[in-house]
Amino acid sequence: MTIRLSDDESAEVRHLELFSGLDDAHFAELMLGAYVQTFPPQIELIHEGEPADFLHVVTSGSVELFASWNGRETTMATLAPVSTFILAATIRDAPYLMSARTLEKSRIVLVPSRDMRAIFDLDPTFAVAVVSELARAYRQVVKNTKNLKLRTSLERLANYLVHRQECAGGRNEFGLDIEKRRLASYLGMTPENLSRAIRQLRPYGVRVNGNHVTITDKADLLAFAKPESLIDDPNS
């Protein structure tokens, strides 16, 4: 079931940093081979180990990247619109390292990897954009590794909350926007442990009620979390 992109969707994709520098002809060519599909929740879009035939773009809903080994599973990232995923595998023509599933009903644009590589060879400005995006992604994963290796799970949770608060414009109250069991997995801990960790942060001014987070003492939380741009700032 191949469905071409609507103009609106095409424009959304166009606005991604990855594609914004591309000239119109090349972008049109890319979109010619692309199609869009709406998936229900909990659908596995890609499975690790399979060849990377498409670059994926979430234009609505949300997608979880996860990885498995020996019967265990861990959440690697959660993606909100509009973002691309699995660029590196696409470019390298290599197998996916991670699997992806929809978390809610989601609209996904699929751009054939072959077309990506073709435009990439043709258009130097696209290569530059790909480099920029890959370098950003690489640095993000390095930061994540530092987070995992240098901090305890409690510290990771504290810094996650600090970060989420900033995303929420610094407000004292905000929603979690992610199931707790997925947050636990993302932070590298069990759901049981996350529950307990949340309570351990109470003395530092953190209240969590269901999905609702209240930071009663930001200074206290910051003093405990000790966030640092080289780990926690996505733009640095």
Add this chain to the structure above:
Amino acid sequence: MTIRLSDDESAEVRHLELFSGLDDAHFAELMLGAYVQTFPPQIELIHEGEPADFLHVVTSGSVELFASWNGRETTMATLAPVSTFILAATIRDAPYLMSARTLEKSRIVLVPSRDMRAIFDLDPTFAVAVVSELARAYRQVVKNTKNLKLRTSLERLANYLVHRQECAGGRNEFGLDIEKRRLASYLGMTPENLSRAIRQLRPYGVRVNGNHVTITDKADLLAFAKPESLIDDPNS
């Protein structure tokens, strides 16, 4: 103390995948601004947070990449000749996310980031090589994250040994080539724990005496380690 590269050194750098596609003129231009320096052991070459003024290339010796937070420190990677490091920071003109120190007496080629970006803008084939290298590096870090999140420290050690054995041509006996405390830090554990983990692997046919490793039963070790290309194969 600016020292130009010898022809031999220049050739070594030239052979790196990153530079091999570059045309002679551009490569020569790059090397014109580059210089080489020999450092004693335990010298901090770069410090995380500082601006990335140079792409570094180890041509002899070895270099450790590490990161710190809140008084803790962890080894992120150990680099053998000939390899480059901190490409992403160089390209993005961003601060280093990791620090680097020499482990032994080492010869390091320094290529100004400015020149890198200039050639990068000029030469599409170089952009392609940079993309390829960044995609490889990105995937390597993702694999490392999977290793950290999906495996216990004992499993990480077992897989490390399997990997080292393959690097040693599959021989039953090989050297560790890394101080145990650094290996411990790389694997995300304490030196004490590494000592104990090594003994825990005895039932699986692993003997370690100082730097010398003997695998008496490869099948047993493999059955325990369960290596997988999507985590353990650097080329996939």
Add this chain to the structure above:
DNA sequence: TACAATAATTGATAAATGTCAAGCAGTCAA
């Protein structure tokens, strides 16, 4: 609304991992 299914929490316990202190073993230089 009520039911079933799923997610979150809690307590008890176990396993993994880290810390501290002491002793041992190899290295290097006087």
Add this chain to the structure above:
DNA sequence: TTGACTGCTTGACATTTATCAATTATTGTA
């Protein structure tokens, strides 16, 4: 060769994290 130094190992113990089982929300749906 000796002595200081450093890294490695070991044991005792503490902390962190996971597991298991039971209970309590919460969600989605008939």
